[in-house]
Amino acid sequence: MKKHVMGIDFGSTTAKAVIVDMRGRIIAWSVSHMGAVSDAAVHEAVADVLTQASLKQEDMGRCVSTGYGRRMLDIADKNFTEITCHARGAVAMVPEARLVIDIGGQDSKTIAVDANGLVAQFAMNDRCAAGTGKFLEVLARAMEIELEEMGDIAMKAQEELKISSMCATFAETEVISLRAEGHSKENVLGAVHQSIATRTLGLVNRVGKKGPAVMTGGVARNKAAVHYIEKVLGIPLILPETPQIAGALGAALIGLDDYKAELAESGQTIEEDYEVDAQMAFDKACVTGCKGDPAEAEKNAPAVTGKLKSMMSNLQKHF
């Protein structure tokens, strides 16, 4: 039985790969930045993640892809959209999350999710790049600064300006005009991030602000974007440690579900599942009437069958 599963997020500006084990734990992850839907980037991310994990592609029980290039990958067994995968990945990273805000390179989306990471509702920017990573990229160029610097500079804004355009190109004109009027880079960049936040608020309201919100995607690493979005939402955003790999992680976990279902269908025991269940039973002293000795309690417990019986028979005293 193969013991690992891979998820790949073949995005519009970056490629991400994640390997998880049979318990869904991240073994390795990698992010490659190499331009729009780049074959080289995805191959680099996959090679890197395999090297980190000291594994080969053939060791993967499943490989699931997501992102705009999801259908271009020969190594993927299945593909799912970013919406499905970000929902799953975000809830795996932050189990209490019920709202996922994902701002990626070319789109932004809000997803209402349930406790299993299943999508309840979603909304996407549907007309232009405003409010996405591409929007920031275009405006960074207009401001003659590096994309990575934008957030830090915007955090120094003192004055509230307004960029009203919904179109990235028209917004660029507005930015140039504001600069021509003598407004500082800091204040203009503050307005750029405020504009992203306003767009995001619109998307959030389309699915409902129904619980703790987690932000994923590359833009989650931009301090100013997070600050302004939190301000308009009126709630804090939970930021995973590695927000940019949420989609790839979700893809890997969906692949894991699929792989486990296949193993179960073919009657193969999933050792890791068994270990997890046994550990949980041990930790919780799951036998009815247990006073610290599950084996003793078992003698008086109602008859059980199947997997639970097998599990209980392996329990040891825990005092």
Next chain:
Amino acid sequence: MTPRSEIFEVLAKVCADPMGYARAWKTRTGRRVIGSFPMNFPSEMAHAAGALPLIIQEAEDPITAGHGLLFPFYCGFTRSAVDQAAKGDLAVLDAIMFGDHCVQLLGAADAVRVALPDTRVIFFQLISSMCDPWTLGRSKESFEKLRFELEDFIGEPVRDDAMRASIALFNRGRQAMRELYRMRVEGRVALTAREMQYVVKSSMVMDRAEHLELVEALVASASENLPQPEKRAVRLHLSGHFCQAPKPELLDMIEGCGAIVVGDDLYHGYRYISTDVGEEGNPMDSLARWYLDRNTGVPCPTRVQNDVDWDAFLLDAMRKESAEGMIVLMAKFCEPHMYYYPEVKEAFEKAGMPHLLIETEHESMALEHMRTRVESFLELIKRRRGVARANTPEGEVA
């Protein structure tokens, strides 16, 4: 029997160039072509007058000349119709009949009059309040006025027996198309949404006897060994588009994402063929009755129908079709649809029935972007289905 592929080739050609078909028909027969706007125009009447009734279709061409006559905030269908008039594409029509179904159609009618000053324009009004005691009488009056104007245009009476013959022919056409719908729902025939659109849209253009022959051949050929729909595909209902046909590439994209369309209430679909006209008695009475009946058969948000809710109709239709979700195709700036959509949304959320709204435009479609939304919607349905069964995800095989 004509092979299925050849039938679809003929139908697709008509759909791609309706005016080209009309020109060829006119040359072949030497008879008149009478155009009409979509919705409730009784094409049977123009047919009984010896003309080819043709429902004007949204064209593929980008709008250019029409911009001078109609503002960009009119819907795609009205702007396209006016554009076709301004470019001379509607010159083949000897007369055009308009009904006042919405404000935008009214505006388009005026613009077409300006663009085609030499074409006879016949305007008729239909009562939009469907449940009043006087509704039937008023609709009969409207149809009688329409008949009077038509007779004035052709210079001779439209005989009742000719009307009855036309009604019978149109009924056979509708019945044959409804049989295809039934067969599709029951899985007895594999018809894509694009093919179904070809069948219905071409019936709005073609010589009806010629069309009927082709559709009956399609029904008969269904017993042959045709490809069966993918069993794991999500069964979808399409709703909306009251006047124009959704772009075929949009339908292809939806089905290409792993769905099969099993039902619809589209104008270029079940809405157009849902209701037959009574063949007994006075044909004008029958047409007036038909106008009322078709709005309870498939409710339209441009009419005020107190006793039938559109959302309840949709949910019931989906239950009968075993549809798992609905995609709402809303033409941009379609005010009646915008007005009613919140009710549909609320009812679907209450019923726990997944649905996805897609706004369509004449000019452009970000198809790849839409694909992500449709795929996500289908994944949502499949994963719910998977959870309900065995927690097995069912993504698209790469």
